Amino acid sequence: MRGILGKLKLMVPNEEAEDIHSIDYERLMKLGFRTFLFDYDNTLAPWRVIDVEERTMELFEDLLKKGMKVAVVTNAPSSRARKIKERFGKRVPIFGRMGKPSIRKFKRVFMELNTLPRECVIIGDLLFTDIIVGNKLGMYTILVLPTKGSGFLKKSMRAIIQMTYFVVFYTIGWIFRLTYLLSPNEWYYRVEEIDFTKFKNCGVKLLVFDYDNTLAKWREKRLGESKLELLKKLRDMNFKIVILSNGPSSRFEYMRDEYDWIEFVHRARKPLPFKLRKILDRYELKNSETVLIGDQLMTDIMAGNLCGIYTVKVEPIDKNEFIGTKFLRILERFFMLFIQDKPQMGRISGIH
Structure with missing residues (x-):
């Protein structure tokens, strides 16, 4: 059973994004990723299109200025x-004719870039090539929607790719998404x-x-x-501090005035992310x-992950808990x- 789940999990990306420009690269850099590998067709440009948008070129330039390594890994010929x-x-x-999802040619990619798979983010539009190869090698995987192209064929390909993703996500994918x-x-x-010193050095403010x-x-x-x-x-240390609780306002009535440098937010309804946002x-x-x-996990960590922020789990201080919390502990x-x-x-x- 675990073997089957492991194979299915290969098709599930670590995260999804509208396109390459909506990805939070700064967050990924703070997590220690130093190499960004991009698919070409339908990721950087519509299928078989040679021209690349100027804002994509500017994105590459920005990543390079920040000391990141950038490469293109495509199943198309490198001339594309x-x-x-x-x-x-x-x-x-540019690494062409990669044969994704085969991992065979990626050894050359890692050698030429002088990088390790765990330092890499791979970004692409196909579950069955980009995401599978990335997960096989232990890279961080991001699925983007196919770029919009003109013409019936290109529009049809975009629709088919999107449909494939929704089929995977709403069958087996949601299980892995939930655990993530x-x-x-x-x-x-x-x-x-x-x-906390590490967080400070990584630019955390709240x-x-x-x-x-x-x-x-x-x-x-x-x-x-x-x-x-x-x-x-x-x-x-100049951190801003917020206490975000599902408890009532009365829980903090003695502390609000005494500790005015702490913001207290009650009835947060975690894991719903609205008050956190x-x-x-x-x-x-x-x-x-x-x-x-x-x-x-079921309230705090899920709320943080739904907002796309960094999450830290600690053990509960005491075993005495609300009955609903005890049920969540079983889950x-x-x-x-x-x-x-x-x-x-x-x-x-x-960074330390």
Whole structure:
């Protein structure tokens, strides 16, 4: 059974995007990825089209200026991407006739770029070629919608590719998507163990904490001394701090005035992401500048992942919990069998 699930999982991307320009490259760079591999047909340009949009060229230029490695890996002949070669020369290597999803020719790609698969993001429009080969090799995989082309044939190909994705996603794909949403980037026993200095060095500005059983026992209306000292230390490190709780407003009535440097948000209805998104909009911060920390996979971690922010799971402080939470813990134990390993800030790039 696990073997079958493993094969099916190869078709599921780590994330999806409208196109290459809607991808949060800054977040990926903070996670330590240093090499971006792009498919060509229907990813960088419509099928069999030689010309590439100027904004795509500018995207490549921007990634290169930031020290990233960029390459094109296509099943088409390398001449298809000649406009990119004319513009960038050897700075953006073109690898043609790759035979994806075969992994055989990727050894040459990694050698020439002097990179490792775990440092790479592969971006393409096809589940059965780009995503499968990326997952086979342990790369981070991003599926984009096929670029819009003119003519009946190109429009038909786009529709077929989209239909294929929806069939996969709404049959087997949703299972893996759910486990991905329940998977945190990092695990710790207590919040005191978290490496906040690493987050600071990676450009994180906002820390969003769950309250019950993350910072205090369930229904506790005061922060303990150790947790309060930690939050003060984080404040002194210039982090903005928000406590986002599904609990009632009364939980924080004694703390709002006393700790005016902490924002308290109640009735958050996690895992629904709406109040978390409002927080990001209010602070005018990018997803890559925010970390969410909580003790529940089914509420805290899922809410953070739905918003596309970095998530950290800690163990609950106490076993005394709301009855609904106890039920969710049972579900957590089941989904723990399928939890996925996700990229971590600094793990690849060595930032500490």
